[in-house]
Amino acid sequence: MTVASNASNSFIMSLPSPVPEILTHPVGHGLVMGTIILTFFMLISAWSIWFERRFAGRMQSRVGPNVVGPAGLLQPIADAIKLLRKENLVPSGADKVLFWLSPPMTLFFTLATLAVIPLSEDLLVAELDIGLLWVLAFSGLLLFPTWIAGWASNNKYTLFASMRAVAQGISYEIPLLFSAIVPVVVVGSLSISDIVRYQGEHGWLLFWPLGPGALGFLIFFVASLAEANRIPFDVPEAESELVAGVTVEYSGMMYGLFPMTEYVHTLITSALASALFLGGWYGPFGWAPGVHWMVGKTLFLFFVIFWARWSLVRFRSDQLMRLCWVWLVPLSLLCVCGAALWVVYVGGVA
């Protein structure tokens, strides 16, 4: 279906000879677009290490990395080389299979969600009818590698952290899913590209319907912070209590995969939030649609996530649970009901 819709695109048809054939061929399209999207997300997450450390430094009245490369821009490469060169220690008594399996599993589940994230009308790997379900399912599966890593490390601290992570993860999935359903109800489709196209015609879902839209966006944002274990929902990774949480016993690139996937996952949820609620690749009032809007919104939300991380202190685990079950779950249910009522009485895609 994706291929057919792209075949009618005049821009692609106008490119020199081998390109349109590759891009209309299912495998070729997948490879090229996959490479573009993967590169985009991985590069942005890698350089977010640099940005986060510089920005955190400035907030704390210090400079941040500025030694490696001009203004410290090669810092992510230095970090990657350092982690690759380190020894991958396996603690004695650890369950070796599960211990080794956990980081690649995390990476796999995170990167699998990239298949349906659109950067613009054309820049997407596959336009699935159930795109949103695909993304949320794989995000939900991310709890397994965390849980496994905590158990397999043979360490009381990691066991603690993994239990906290699982409890937090499964609790916050509920408001996440319900607030993600708000655009689905209004638009009538689970496909992310359909939702963005609807927003192009009818205005951003953040503003219209106002109540369910804005509240839904807020709940989606907060719940995705919790799913990604970012401060203020940092309890599974609480440094001052559990040192490094689930990843205490990991070292080398086995460890490196965990923060890398955390950044990629955060970037993906920012992209998802901007696609679902903020209009994706359409500007306000549908101006000048294109990849620049999508990238800009994603990066803006990413920036806000970092900003929140370096400004707020963390919740305690029971306060976190209370926030979820007492506040977010009922509010997200109300949003869904509100969106449904809006569809029936005001209008929306039949």
Add this chain to the structure above:
Amino acid sequence: MSTDHASTHVVTPWTALTPPPRVDPYVDLSEFEADGDLMVLNLGPQHPSTHGVFRIKLVLDGEVIVKAVGYPGYLHRGVEKLCEKLTFANITPILDKNDYLAPMTSEQCFNMALEKIAGVEVPRRGRWIRTLLAELQRIASHLIAIGTFAMDIGGAIGGGTNLFMWTFRERELILNAFEELTGSRFHYNTSCFGGQRHDLPAGWDLGVIKALDQIERRMVEYADFGTANPIFVNRCRGIGVLGRDLALELGLSGPLGRASGIDHDLRRDAPYHCYDELQINVPVLTAGDCEARYDIRVQEVRESIRLSRQLLAGVPEGPICSEKPNIGPTSVRVKGAPAYVAIEGPRGELGTFLIPTDKGTQPYRMKIRPPSLHAVAVVEHLLPGNNLSDAVAILGSLDPIMGEVDR
């Protein structure tokens, strides 16, 4: 010909070695360890949050702590024994390292003990400078306590570190002032028997007044950032409530005692240095929880700023030391009856009990009464019933300095 050791020595592969039975020589935890649902977790000695090297053995039921046992002693350096070998003339720089966040007060306490035994009075300018330095040191120490508490609550990689870095930035201003006065930023050796070793340089007070102004302005920001934030407040309010009776029983003083309702401040009740000439407003709260301890420290910083300004306005002239300067190891001779002197350090009542030898050049016995030791004893009473996150918050609010606890 002796038996070849290598041929008779049995090598056990390390995987086959069995660990010795775990018997805790100090506390009997057998009934807890027998219960299969409980988990024994060591918080420390290496841990990003323990203030110094302090080990707490926790028995956890899920997330809730059932029993906590504290194990100090990881920083024991034998300071009191070392001082029995040194002479009075060269002990002072060693005592800097006891309470390493408030070295001025540690030095002053020891020298006051010597002066009490010898019946020597410090000249007025010397006493005035000591008072001023004690108040500035109190500000510097409380700034660290505030910063590390926020870091314990918020995370070493995260929002709490912001407050930590900012309080250190303010503390740098005070440390710059100390650097101009004594030549050293952190361990000063500026008190001596009879008074002070360093006199105020010209123009020093202007720099200090500017620093105090900036600290006062920034304290408002810290209040907005931390104490007004509901996430912060929910982590501290009602956590680790220390009752007045327990505080009295454990001998707590200073901010810990005043947060629990014990209205006792040695600066006001048993004045030393020049505190009898100053009006000291002592903040006292009754809640006894982490938030109260934090608030008391913030208020004490403000009070110390006010006192420092008052002190800087009227520094008297005159000599700073009433005894001949120290020019050799036996130049300080103090003979007399043993004496105990206590001052109000940033953590509470810091005391020195000193028995000089007959010759008068060395201590026969010097005992330091550290306020943090009593603070650390509180852990066993406060931690049970709380979460692991609260344990870290409580330990942060107690603000122990292990250098002082273990000496």
Add this chain to the structure above:
Amino acid sequence: MKTLIYSLRSMAIALRNAIRPPTTEGFGYPERVRPERYRNSFALVHEPVGPDTPESGPEEACIGCRKCELICPSEIIVVTPAGKAVSPTTGKKRGYLESFILDMNACIFCELCVQVCPTDAIVMCQEPTAPVFFREDLLLTREKLYANEHQRTPAWATGAKLVDMQDPDKLSPEQQAAKDALAAEAAAKKAELAAAAAAAASAAAAEAAEPALVSEVDKSASEPPETPAEGAEEVN
């Protein structure tokens, strides 16, 4: 809801701090200007150049008295004196130094060695010891210490200055100024009298050359002793 609003406020404060210039400097920063009393490494110095300095150069100030070795709380100084000899500067016997080892591995920078030194021979410097690869290089020997005299900036404190600062009979600036003024007055008076006495003595000597005027010489010789007596009463 209150949580959200206050969280946004915390974020705003954090952003405000991000916009302020940073307090720290990155690598390649210029050497920090230290206050004059800042104390870090060590140097042994020679005596200050004066009118009595011999042609071979100023002598070493250290007399090998070992007071710094005895006062050091960390026991890091080892001094070997070289016996006494006659000093070309003063002409009197004084001690000399054979070897001096200061172990920077264990120094606690307490400044006591500087305070007790009777000849201001050891001073502290403002530049820290450069990092080394071997622990032995942190043992400052006599050569390194004398080399530091020229390579590093000395701190303000010397033995005499510290002893003077802690002197219990130290006067305040006003008292010191008043005392100086009185001393200046007395000195001026004395100079006056000395000049008058010298003038009178030369006049008497000139008149003594003429034996005919002996009686006048006796008369004039009797006058000068009165004025010094009066002057002495005034000064006292």
